[in-house]
Amino acid sequence: MTQSVQTVPPETTACEVATLFADHDIGSAVVVDPETGQYSGIVTESDLMRLVAAGADIDTVTVDTFLSTPVVTIASTEDIHAAAAMMKEHSIRRLPVTNDGEIVGILTTTDLTHYLPRLRNTVLRGRNDLAAQ
Numbered sequence: 001m002t003q004s005v006q007t008v009p010p011e012t013t014a015c016e017v018a019t020l021f022a023d024h025d026i027g028s029a030v031v032v033d034p035e036t037g038q039y040s041g042i043v044t045e046s047d048l049m050r051l052v053a054a055g056a057d058i059d060t061v062t063v064d065t066f067l068s069t070p071v072v073t074i075a076s077t078e079d080i081h082a083a084a085a086m087m088k089e090h091s092i093r094r095l096p097v098t099n100d101g102e103i104v105g106i107l108t109t110t111d112l113t114h115y116l117p118r119l120r121n122t123v124l125r126g127r128n129d130l131a132a133q
Contacts, residue, residue, distance in 0.1 A: 001097050001105035001106060001107040001108075001111055002105055002106050002107075002108070002111070003104065003105045004105075005029075005030060005096065005103050005104075005105060005106045006020060006024060006026055006028075006029040006030070007029060007030045007031070007032045007103075008020065008029045008030075008031055008032070008043070008063060009031070009032065009033070009034045010031055010033060010040055010062060010063060010064035010067075011062050011063075011064065012031075012062060012063050013058065013059060013060065013061065013062055013063075014048060014051055014056065014058035014059075014061045014062070014063065014066070015058045015059045017029060017043055017048065017063055018048055018058065021045060021048075027044060027045040027093075027094065027108070028042055028043065028044040028045070028094045028106065029042070029043055029063075030042050030071060030096060030103060030106075031043055031063050031064065031067050039071045039073075039096075039103070040064065040067065040069065040071075041063075041064075041067030041068055041069040041070070041071055042067060042068050042069075042071050042094065042096070043063045043066070043067045043068070044068065044093070044094060046093075047066050047067065047068060050066070051066050071096060072086065072090045072092055072095060072096075073095070073096045073097065073098045073103070074086055074095055074096075074097055074098070074107070075097075075098055075099070076097050076098065076099045076104055076105070080112070080115060083095055083097075083107050083112075084112055087107075087109065087112075093108060093109045094106055094107070094108050094109075095107045095108075
């Protein structure tokens, strides 16, 4: 997972979010209410693309009007299989990871793709160990 997660308040404009994405080479930001600290949604590159395709004025439209809700999260104590299953179940590509309710990272489908070769090697090593016994 990526440990730094960008957050934005609901009144952030689509243009500001696009700039944030470009500046940090990221594809999502969690929308957090500054008064309550509650997560109100997540905004992604796909959300921005749909907005642009619809012809919206990205200089005035704020993220609270087009964010994806609810924010689906997973506890940091869960394993990679549970995370992958949750992402598939909810048809999402970005999964915020929490520890005691606080977001500590974000897992993406890209992260899973990078992990697959290690998982395959672990499975094969386990099979070889069993065969050697």
